[in-house]
Amino acid sequence: MSYDIIIVGGGIQGVATAYELAKRKAGKILLLEKTFLSAGSTGSCAAGIRAQFGSEFNVSLMARSLQIFEHLAEELDVTNDFLELWQGGYLVLAYSQAEFDGLKERVKVQHRFGIATEVLSPEEVAYRFPRVNIEGIYGATYHKRDGHADPLHTTFAYGEAARRLGVEIRQWSPVTRILVEDDAIQGVELADGTKEYAPTVLLSAGAWSTALARTAGVDLPIWGEKHEILITEPWERVLDPMVISFSRGFYIQQRPHGSFIMGLPPVNPVKWYDPEEFDFGPNSDFLSRMSNEATHVLPFLAQVNVVRQWAGLYEMTPDHHHIIGPVDEVRGLWVAAGGSGHGFMFGPVMAEQLSKWMIGEPMDIDLTPLAFRRFKEGKLVVEPAVVG
Amino acid sequence: MVMDPKKVIICRCEDVTLEEVREAIKNGYTSWDEIKRLLRVGMGPCGGKTCKMLVLRELAAFHKKPIEKLPIRPTAVRPPLRSTPFRAFLKEEEL
Numbered sequence: 001m002s003y004d005i006i007i008v009g010g011g012i013q014g015v016a017t018a019y020e021l022a023k024r025k026a027g028k029i030l031l032l033e034k035t036f037l038s039a040g041s042t043g044s045c046a047a048g049i050r051a052q053f054g055s056e057f058n059v060s061l062m063a064r065s066l067q068i069f070e071h072l073a074e075e076l077d078v079t080n081d082f083l084e085l086w087q088g089g090y091l092v093l094a095y096s097q098a099e100f101d102g103l104k105e106r107v108k109v110q111h112r113f114g115i116a117t118e119v120l121s122p123e124e125v126a127y128r129f130p131r132v133n134i135e136g137i138y139g140a141t142y143h144k145r146d147g148h149a150d151p152l153h154t155t156f157a158y159g160e161a162a163r164r165l166g167v168e169i170r171q172w173s174p175v176t177r178i179l180v181e182d183d184a185i186q187g188v189e190l191a192d193g194t195k196e197y198a199p200t201v202l203l204s205a206g207a208w209s210t211a212l213a214r215t216a217g218v219d220l221p222i223w224g225e226k227h228e229i230l231i232t233e234p235w236e237r238v239l240d241p242m243v244i245s246f247s248r249g250f251y252i253q254q255r256p257h258g259s260f261i262m263g264l265p266p267v268n269p270v271k272w273y274d275p276e277e278f279d280f281g282p283n284s285d286f287l288s289r290m291s292n293e294a295t296h297v298l299p300f301l302a303q304v305n306v307v308r309q310w311a312g313l314y315e316m317t318p319d320h321h322h323i324i325g326p327v328d329e330v331r332g333l334w335v336a337a338g339g340s341g342h343g344f345m346f347g348p349v350m351a352e353q354l355s356k357w358m359i360g361e362p363m364d365i366d367l368t369p370l371a372f373r374r375f376k377e378g379k380l381v382v383e384p385a386v387v388g
Numbered sequence: 389m390v391m392d393p394k395k396v397i398i399c400r401c402e403d404v405t406l407e408e409v410r411e412a413i414k415n416g417y418t419s420w421d422e423i424k425r426l427l428r429v430g431m432g433p434c435g436g437k438t439c440k441m442l443v444l445r446e447l448a449a450f451h452k453k454p455i456e457k458l459p460i461r462p463t464a465v466r467p468p469l470r471s472t473p474f475r476a477f478l479k480e481e482e483l
């Protein structure tokens with residue numbers, strides 16, 4: 001069988017791009033997923049969405065992504081209840097004067113793109129968010145349109161909409177090899193030995209992309225980094241914003257369903273390039289570190305019960321930005337991976353802009369600085385506001 | 389007596405009915421992993437002890453395959469197995 005485009009990987013990136021391509025009538029599309037949609041990092045993530053970044057590039061992208069999220073239910077013919085879209089804002093806490101000054105610089109950039117972030121003194125934080133312990137806080141920034149969504153339902157909604165537009169989604173179908181001849185894409189080979197052909201292959205397999213790209217002779221600098229996260233029993237709504245600190249690394253949110261979800265970056269991050277190395281087992285110190293941070297900043301949490309913890313992978317790149325766009329070395333090979341801990345929130349805008357790029361339409365936000373060639377050319381992209 | 393699938397609760401923790409499960413299967417969610425993530429069956433405190441088998445039986449009927457032949461991802465053990473309050477994990481110096 002032959003297709004116009006084969007997409008490898010059914011996380012937010014692959015599925016949203018399949019939808020956007022189909023919407024632009026890009027041809028016959030096949031999406032291949034190793035297990036089921038959302039099974040990778042997307043399904044293990046906290047799904048926070050924020051426009052509070054520091055570089056013009058990221059702020060402009062996230063300003064657009066927020067707009068997409070705000071209209072996504074309509075676009076995909078579901079409801080906001082189904083997407084569990086919650087816009088209770090992000091409250092970013094500063095634990096030193098230098099950190100606070102840095103946040104304020106970023107707010108200037110955000111304002112230029114219409115992101116109405118507020119700068120709050122510790123007293124204002126205490127007044128507006130009485131659950132937050134302001135001990136050690138120098139100030140905070142708050143943007144009320146930030147929030148979170150359910151990553152599983154968001155991916156499923158994109159998947160259903162893509163299918164309605166004719167995309168073939170095949171689950172439980174691991175790709176083992178990308179087929180290349182004379183430096184041009186032929187298609188892919190599956191674990192059962194079958195082959196599917198297309199002149200264009202989009203690799204969106206998250207942290208698994210590196211191993212797959214190697215089968216095409218391409219060495220992507222994307223590695224998996226284990227991040228742990230936990231969920232509590234549900235409570236009535238007591239916390240509207242996602243509460244985060246870049247310097248301490250924690251993020252804590254309450255889902256519409258009532259549970260609290262929270263995480264912390266690893267103490268000694270390890271770089272995994274090969275899926276054989278991926279390890280999702282619990283680290284013994286995570287629960288105690290998380291408990292200390294969580295009950296310090298939100299003391300009422302001491303009484304809340306933890307139900308479950310798990311781990312997932314941040315798909316990291318050397319400059320913490322996606323690798324997105326064509327790979328010069330192999331004609332017809334495209335990559336969209338490496339969200340570096342924020343690939344969920346960027347998913348919709350990356351999918352929208354990438355689909356335009358792939359069909360040769362002008363992009364509204366130029367993604368070309370994120371192409372793989374930036375590493376050869378030594379043009380890394382810098383972002384000051386990241387967790388972990 | 390035939391039971392009304394709207395009234396048959398498959399998952400007590402999250403209040404999911406047999407009808408919702410059948411509807412999901414009809415809409416293309418044809419594995420335990422997907423149905424769990426779509427409907428939250430098995431995501432409550434019991435971790436799927438009763439509902440999982442019931443959903444697998446529905447899937448087996450749909451695929452006309454024995455349960456052992458259905459696609460499924462091996463499940464990880466995700467501690468803590470019983471709900472535990474945060475204060476139980478605090479390091480000593482914080483108590």
Ligand SMILES: Cc1cc2nc3c(=O)[nH]c(=O)nc-3n(C[C@H](O)[C@H](O)[C@H](O)COP(=O)(O)OP(=O)(O)OC[C@H]3O[C@@H](n4cnc5c(N)ncnc54)[C@H](O)[C@@H]3O)c2cc1C
Nearest residue numbers: 009011013034040041042045048175206312339343344345
């Ligand atoms: C604990 C944690 C918290 C996070 N919090 C946030 C957050 O708050 N906000 C945010 O924006 N991001 C967050 N992230 C990051 C986010 O999860 C990822 O950046 C994003 O989900 C990546 O999406 P993706 O589609 O690129 O990759 P993935 O979701 O990993 O999708 C890749 C898919 O490819 C499939 N695949 C792998 N190998 C093959 C193969 N050989 N053949 C076919 N398919 C294959 C996998 O099964 C998987 O479904 C978090 C991540 C973690 C781990």
